[in-house]
Amino acid sequence: MNRVRYRLVAVAVLPFLLALAVDLLLFAALRDRLPTRLATHFDGGGTADGYADRGSYVTVNIGLAVGLAAVWAVIAATADLAVRGARWVVGAGYAAAGLTGYVMAAALYANLDAVDGSEVRLPLWQLVAGLAVAALAAGAGALLLRLLDLPSAVPPPGPGAVERLDLAEGEVAGWARRAPSRTLCAVGVALLVVGGVLTYVYGWGRAAAPLACGLLILGCSCPYVTVDRHGLTARPTVLPWPRVRIPLADVDRAVSREVKALAEYGGWGYRVRPGRSGLILRSGEAIVVRRAGGREFAVTVADSATAAALLNTLAERAAVR
Amino acid sequence: MLFRVDPASPVALGDQIAASVRRAIAEGTVEPGERLPAARVLADSLGVNVHTVLRGYQRLREEGLIELRRGRGAVVVEATSSRTRAGLLVRVRELVEEARRLGLTEDELVALVRTSLR
Numbered sequence: 001m002n003r004v005r006y007r008l009v010a011v012a013v014l015p016f017l018l019a020l021a022v023d024l025l026l027f028a029a030l031r032d033r034l035p036t037r038l039a040t041h042f043d044g045g046g047t048a049d050g051y052a053d054r055g056s057y058v059t060v061n062i063g064l065a066v067g068l069a070a071v072w073a074v075i076a077a078t079a080d081l082a083v084r085g086a087r088w089v090v091g092a093g094y095a096a097a098g099l100t101g102y103v104m105a106a107a108l109y110a111n112l113d114a115v116d117g118s119e120v121r122l123p124l125w126q127l128v129a130g131l132a133v134a135a136l137a138a139g140a141g142a143l144l145l146r147l148l149d150l151p152s153a154v155p156p157p158g159p160g161a162v163e164r165l166d167l168a169e170g171e172v173a174g175w176a177r178r179a180p181s182r183t184l185c186a187v188g189v190a191l192l193v194v195g196g197v198l199t200y201v202y203g204w205g206r207a208a209a210p211l212a213c214g215l216l217i218l219g220c221s222c223p224y225v226t227v228d229r230h231g232l233t234a235r236p237t238v239l240p241w242p243r244v245r246i247p248l249a250d251v252d253r254a255v256s257r258e259v260k261a262l263a264e265y266g267g268w269g270y271r272v273r274p275g276r277s278g279l280i281l282r283s284g285e286a287i288v289v290r291r292a293g294g295r296e297f298a299v300t301v302a303d304s305a306t307a308a309a310l311l312n313t314l315a316e317r318a319a320v321r
Numbered sequence: 322m323l324f325r326v327d328p329a330s331p332v333a334l335g336d337q338i339a340a341s342v343r344r345a346i347a348e349g350t351v352e353p354g355e356r357l358p359a360a361r362v363l364a365d366s367l368g369v370n371v372h373t374v375l376r377g378y379q380r381l382r383e384e385g386l387i388e389l390r391r392g393r394g395a396v397v398v399e400a401t402s403s404r405t406r407a408g409l410l411v412r413v414r415e416l417v418e419e420a421r422r423l424g425l426t427e428d429e430l431v432a433l434v435r436t437s438l439r
Binding site for chain 1: 322323324325326327328329350355356358362363365366367368369
């Protein structure tokens, strides 16, 4: 890790530690005026319905702050700095810290001078106030990040070298390959298992949704990608539908490039992002097509260099005719 | 895997498809146990008749490179030797072409191979 990275982790962890410090200081200062049994949980009307002793208030507060700080530390330590989303995640940490810090403090104040906690009320507007504090904290976080001098977010690497395939006049070529996704397969199987357990426990009614989703995801977890006279096509191996196709006339140029599923496309599956979309089955090499309108479409598949070269060749040939 | 067929070539289209698969197995682009595209899909891709593709697949089956199973389609034989076998078959094709270019008859070529086997 370099210095920028350490600073980013420090900035990401800071709000949780600050919120914890404020809450603990408040607790220490108000300790003599708090009842031994604190109201710590409230229903929608603001009436207390859950209680804890003072010791567990401190424990829960420390546990919550340290846990959240650890999560954000890991995110900050591993996030791809070149992606704008990293900043948003750190900002969200400030918001989360602001909200939990405020609500914890508000609960303390609500308990002030109470006899045993049962008459304590924490109205719902306190939550709104908490959200306002969260927004302020997020703003502060954004300002701090600006001071941090992070490397600027770069757009995804532009098209690399545009390769072509050496095809004889009149020679016809096609390229086909399966693009299995371990992630989607695992999600599909997990949903089926959940559905199976639900069927066993509750019967069909509650299991229908996870079972249907699991089957759908599993069915789409291994698309078949072809490049031929129709253009670039991706469809599930077992079903003719759903199908994604980019006709040759729509292909400006195609390249083979490494893509990152989480950092660039925010996950797996059919992803839509500003200016680009993609069938992202895994991180790794992908055919990235720049379409006639300037939008990008990516499919992650092995041997993508051959496919991209063939797509360029076929598209040019189609344009000449 | 890349399939190439040239209608202008004297080699039959089915054999050209078989040659593409052979090359892909020999180069390791297609691994043992991997499924080849369905004949219908490949025929549509290349704009050839389904039977042409099936003829190519049939030839590969005779060579012991793929298995044709109902419902599962064409699958590359799951043996570690598949790749080297495909490489050998590619070279056999080259040998035959070279012999034809030299004007050797079938019997002469077979006799030559037989002599080197002894």
